[in-house]
Amino acid sequence: MFDIKSFYEAKSVRDAVDALVKDENAEIISGGTDVLIRVREGRDAGKSLISIHNIPELKGVEMKADGTIVIKAATSFSHLTNHEIIKKHLNMLGEAVDQVGGPQVRNTATLGGNICNGATSADSASTMCTLNAMAVLEGEHGVRRVPVCEFYTGPGKTVRERTEVCTAFEIPRSEYEGWEGKYYKYGKRKAMEIATLGCAVRVKLSEDKKRIEDIRLGYGVAAPTPIRCREAEKAVRGMAVSDPAIYEVLVSKALQEVKPRSSWRASKEFRLQLIAELARRALYDSIRLAGGEVVHWEENEMEAEK
Template identity: 70%
Template sequence: MFDIKSFYEARDVQDAVQALVKEPDAEVISGGTDVLIRIREGKDAGKALVSIHNIPELKGVRLLENGDLWIGAATSFSHITNDPLIQRLVPMLGEAVDMVGGPQIRNTGTIGGNICNGATSADSASTMWALDALILLSGPQGERTVPICEFYTGPGRTVREREEVCTGFIIRKENYEGWYGQYIKYGKRKAMEIATLGCAVRVKLSEDKRVIEDVRLGYGVAGPTPLRCRKAEEILKGAGVDDKEALEQFAKTALTEVNPRSSWRASREFRLQLIEELAKRALTESIRRAGGNCNA
């Protein structure tokens, strides 16, 4: 049994926002794969729930007129993985969310919940950081857009107000066009495992595929929140795809920008080893996917 004060099925986004304002202890629920676990464990017991799960305007993936990619917050992981636009434009995101839990979780859980629960271990988070995603929020004061790099404030905490509903995400055309990437998740098991570390790398190569014009490096579980290693990124800009020294420096510089902790899943020292090694592996695969010849 779940200790729930009340359950309200919102008709649309504004209806959900009004319900959250009306009920001071209400919480948004969509797939419920995180919220219901917290309630069962007693952390959020006795709260009212406002469901956005069946609001059509929050589901799906579409290309906007300006070429930006829109992803609805209530879109399930399996939908994202199998969506033709995701497969064509940002397959890395589809691959990342396909590593969440098992099939039942992926069919129910949503990308909005995965980002908004604030967990550094969220499989979509480091990839969304590497994509420079924008988060769309709707609340009593209207709508606002928050860059993902400004969204997290601490472990399990974000700038989203309790009365706000995450409606979707925007990936700008310039952040996916010409980019290729790889997400690597390390866990003790191959399936149904929370990430011990997640590493996302994206690259944009020169026309002749010999030079790294731009690169993004994102991590999950390398600090209290997901993060980008911007100093490491600068190391590689303009480097040759087969520049082994630059690749090594890229991975080592990342170590100066992270702050992993020891937990029952892994020690800080082991996570630091993973941070360096996965950066090199993900970069090598990203270059290969982009059409470059990386022999590092």
């Protein structure tokens, strides 16, 4: 049973905002894969639901004249994965959201819902952080843009106000052109699994493909919120891709920045192992995808043993 006070299908973003302002007990619902679970479990029982699921202006992917990619908030994961713009320019994001739940969930769940739910386990969150994506929020006082990296304030909490609607996410050309990346998710099973840990790495190599010109490292479930490991990024920036030490430099710095905890899914100690191992794998694959000459991290260990 779902204890819902009322259900209203908004005709537009402005209509949804007005409905939220009028009813202090109302909240937004789009795909419903998170909200309806909270209602069923009693956490959001008795709420009024304002649906934005069928608002045309909130669906789709487009590229602006300046190359900025705009992903509308109510775009489903399945649509994202299969969209030509995503496959050509943001394939890493398409692969990340393709690991969410099963086909039924991916056909319904939306990018906006996944981010706005505030869960550190959201498969899209760490990738969106490494893309320096901007969340676009529209409320009764106008429109504002917030970096996804600054969107989370705590477990299940974000900067989005109750009367605001997340309408889109913007990714400038400079954040994807010349970049390659990889997202790794660890779960106890391959399908229908909430991430035990998620790791996203993106790299931009020098013109000769010999050095890491820039790098981004993001995690999910490595802290109370999705995080970027900026000190780890700073330490690896400029290093040669042929230097097997880059993996341990990245990992050693990342381990100083993360704050994993023990839960029924995994212990803190196991998550620390995953934080290290997934970062190595994602960096290796990112360099390879970017056209660099990959050197396995174990070669550094073999050199040390000589």
